[in-house]
Amino acid sequence: GQNIDQPTEMTATEGAIVQINCTYQTSGFNGLFWYQQHAGEAPTFLSYNVLDGLEEKGRFSSFLSRSKGYSYLLLKELQMKDSASYLCAVMDSNYQLIWGAGTKLIIKP
Amino acid sequence: IAGITQAPTSQILAAGRRMTLRCTQDMRHNAMYWYRQDLGLGLRLIHYSNTAGTTGKGEVPDGYSVSRANTDDFPLTLASAVPSQTSVYFCASSEGTNTEAFFGQGTRLTVV
Numbered sequence: 044g045q046n047i048d049q050p051t052e053m054t055a056t057e058g059a060i061v062q063i064n065c066t067y068q069t070s071g072f073n074g075l076f077w078y079q080q081h082a083g084e085a086p087t088f089l090s091y092n093v094l095d096g097l098e099e100k101g102r103f104s105s106f107l108s109r110s111k112g113y114s115y116l117l118l119k120e121l122q123m124k125d126s127a128s129y130l131c132a133v134m135d136s137n138y139q140l141i142w143g144a145g146t147k148l149i150i151k152p
Numbered sequence: 153i154a155g156i157t158q159a160p161t162s163q164i165l166a167a168g169r170r171m172t173l174r175c176t177q178d179m180r181h182n183a184m185y186w187y188r189q190d191l192g193l194g195l196r197l198i199h200y201s202n203t204a205g206t207t208g209k210g211e212v213p214d215g216y217s218v219s220r221a222n223t224d225d226f227p228l229t230l231a232s233a234v235p236s237q238t239s240v241y242f243c244a245s246s247e248g249t250n251t252e253a254f255f256g257q258g259t260r261l262t263v264v
Binding site: 047073074076084085086087088091130132134138139140141142143144145 | 192193194195196197200210211242249250252253254255256257258
């Protein structure tokens, strides 16, 4: 079966750096997405990786290793507004998105 | 403001009743999707449409139906609601099948 694993919850301190990991086993691979979802709101797009390596976008970076079935989202200079759930999703061979359950990130002052 | 709109925002529904959740986008996106989100689970695809006039079944289609008569609208119908369909429903659209998806604000549905 298809599976996306990410930690349920993480805690970090304001101003610090946090890395949220995602491992996947899917039938085929056509890219990996990261979304941010604040409580009670809709998911919003953060990043897309289809080739191995690091994609940087401001304070957020996303890394992909297709051979290891692994990705991480790196958040730098954490702010209180970064408290949210972070969703990892993989597009399979049928171009369907398979979603992880999300990682709830708690930022403490 | 361009985007994707869902209605209603929330609804309490008696079991056995029929209900249609509405979704409209004005971005002229080809692909549209309906997901449900339940606590502790990832978003699960109910139905999708890659282009107007076509629809497909996702991971959890039973008890739901959709139609895509035009590019903008993608309604989701529960023919006879059951308590297990209590969930938050998100409609989303994307320009293509492997591009970022834009989500509506969600419909919180409670079936009692």
